[in-house]
Amino acid sequence: MTMAYHAQMGHTGGDLSSADILAVLYLGGVLRIDPAEPQSPQRDRFILSKGHCSGAFYSTLAARGFFPLEQLKTYMDPLSMLNGHPDRNRLPGVEANTGPLGHGLPIAVGAALAARMRKESWRVFALTGDGELQEGSNWEAAMTAQQYGLDNLTVIVDRNRIQQSDFTENTIRMEPLAARWSAFGFAVDEIDGHEADTLLSRFAHLPIEPGKPSCVIARTIKGKGVSFAENQPAWHHGVPTREQLAAAAEELNIEVGW
Amino acid sequence: MNGATGRPASAGTQLFDCRDAYIHALEEMAAKDARVCVVANDSLSSAKLKHFKAKFPERFVNVGIAEQNMVGVGAGLANGGMIPYVCGAGCFLTGRAMEQVKVDLAYSQSNVKLCGMSPGMAYGQLGPSHHSIEDLAWTRILPNMTVVVPADPIETAAAMRYSLVHQGPMYLRISRMPVPRVHADGYEFRLGKAVLLRDGHDVTVIASGVLAARALDAARRLAEHGISARVLNMSTVKPLDRAAVLDAAKTTRGIVTAEEALAAGGLGGAVAEVLAEEYPARMRILGLPDVFAPTGTAEFLLERFGLTAAGIEAVALDLLENEG
Incomplete structure (x- = not known):
């Protein structure tokens, strides 16, 4: 939120709904990655398909040591490496340039196919939004993942139930979402996307079912942790005032860093 | 041109489908380099991939009829250390997947090779939906x-x-229109370098693809009028050989570009951009004007839009006669 305040631009709601998932993946030891060698051929690949949630992503990458935390203060500044949407050619730790929705999953499927062709054991994770799944390219990719039995691929859906203008179910219904993924050949598990232990134990046992790609639907709350932002479509790309930033910090029992 | 048979009048020359050369090279490369793989959108016949699939099944991915996914999968394969050749009809590979081409490949600098099959008006009577006359402008x-x-x-x-x-x-734009050879055995491709097919000092014809052989024919016909035409095969549309363009502008009296694409935004556009800024010269751009093609075979359509030796000859004569 501090970054969004700094840039006067951002996607606070989705940043907060996906933050716990990102923290578990990067700081909970799920992803086999090494910030000292971000291009290691054997690394697990994480692809943030919902590229607009760069605030949470960059914070997590910095916390994991891909670049100094201090650099977060340049979020969206002129010539910053921290573009509004991730750029893999500028920032270590970024696997794919995303932003336009529905791009991440096809790339993740391609990477999973590459691991298969090379007979290597690294895995691929993609984090998508829920409204994002309205883009048809996701389902094209899902069909490929099914056909090739890519059990080295895990799709995580940040199911915060809100897209830019309204709740998903008032816009384009996404339910029954788990059944849809199952019908597309994925082994599906639906869990609490804010419970670190639940996420950790799920990610410790992948694939969900051998021979099938995995889909983890993470039930989340848009704007999680900040009462006035929670479940408010307006906070999809809401930018806090200085007062709101202070209020959020007080609720979270932390200090506004800068 | 011989209008009756619809075949280029390159006397005594055999005609070739460039797809045979493309797939032969691709299979040879795959045999030598384990990183080479293919992504297809079910068009196995038109992309000549059946044999590749049989020979390298583990490095062949058919994503089905899903071009956006196809290009994204290519980007992912490249991320994973493979060198993917993403092969599909040019019209769908570019038009349908243009945002993936922009973001997943160009912006991302992904090491992915797109093979646009049957480009231009090769699909003839199937109509403008299946023509790929926009691809050069879009990709360039x-x-x-x-x-x-x-x-x-x-x-x-x-x-x-x-x-x-x-x-x-x-x-890479891979033609299916039968074309004669314009290069000798042992020819080495040099990116960004125009190939001088014939030297001349009156006018320069800068052509690409199917039009290169026709430009050579046009030069022979112009010679009969006592006009000396230089012919450049500008196979690299980007990055453009600016030096060759400027030299043509300075040492001949005009430039005609010829391509099997929209006249706007392609090779002609690229040449015009260089000339306008650096050395304004008289030029004509041969391609499709601002229209979609009517129904007809590929050869019929090329003739209709003057994309023939006679068409190039006529435009070159007109350019020289109206020097003002």
């Missing part, structure tokens, strides 16, 4: 993208072999 305009339009089977194979060592995204 993208930063980081390299665009190559081989003129004959020799150059197709050479450009394919080059693409394997080229770092970054490329669009």
Whole structure:
């Protein structure tokens, strides 16, 4: 939120709904990655398909040591490496340039196919939004993942139930979402996307079912942790005032860093 | 041109489908380099991939009829250390997946090679939905993208072999229109270098792809009028050989460009951009005017839009006669 305040631009709601998932993946030891060698051929690949949630992503990458935390203060500044949407050619730790929705999953499927062709054991994770799944390219990719039995691929859906203008179910219904993924050949598990232990134990046992790609639907709350932002479509790309930033910090029992 | 048979009048020359050279090169490369793989959108016959699939099943991915996914999968394969050749009809590969081409390949600088099959008006009577006359403008305009339009089977194979060592995204336009050879055995493809097919001092014809052989024929016809025409095969549309363009502007009296694409935004556009800024010269751009083609075979349509030796000859004569 501090970054969004700094840039006067951002996607606070989705940043907060996906933050716990990102923290578990990067700081909970799920992803086999090494910030000292971000291009290691054997690394697990994480692809943030919902590229607009760069605030949470960059914070997590910095916390994991891909670049100094201090650099977060340049979020969206002129010539910053921290573009509004991730750029893999500028920032270590970024696997794919995303932003336009529905791009991440096809790339993740391609990477999973590459691991298969090379007979290597690294895995691929993609984090998508829920409204994002309205883009048809996701389902094209899902069909490929099914056909090739890519059990080295895990799709995580940040199911915060809100897209830019309204709740998903008032816009384009996404339910029954788990059944849809199952019908597309994925082994599906639906869990609490804010419970670190639940996420950790799920990610410790992948694939969900051998021979099938995995889909983890993470039930989340848009704007999680900040009462006035929670479940408010307006906070999809809401930018806090200085007062709101202070209020959020007080609720979270932390200090506004800068 | 021989209008009755609809075949290029390159006397005594055999005609070739460049797809044969492309797939031969691709299979040879795959045999030597384990990183080479193919992504297809179910068009196995038109992309000549059946044999590749049988020979390298573990490095062949058919994503089905899903071009956006196809290009994204290519980007992911490249991320994973493979060198994917993403092959599909040019019209769908570019038009349907343009945002993926822009973001996943060009902006991302992904090492992915796009093979646009049956480009231009090769699909003839199937109509404008299946013509790929926009692809050169669309791909050329993208930063980081390299665009190559081989003129004959020799150059197709050479450009394919080059693409394997080229770092970054490329669009290769693979013709199915039968063309004669314009290059000799042993020809080496050099990215960004125009190939002088014939020297001349009155007018320069800068052509690409199917039009290269026709430009040579046009030069022979112009010689009968006592006009000396230079012919450049500009197979690299991007990065453009600016030096060759400027030299043509300075040492001949005019430039005619010829391509199987919209006159706007393609090779002609690229040449015009160089001339307008650096050395304004008289030029004509041969291609499709601002229209979609009517129904007809590919050969009929090329004739209709003057994309023939006679068409190039007429435009060159007109350019020289009206020097003002």
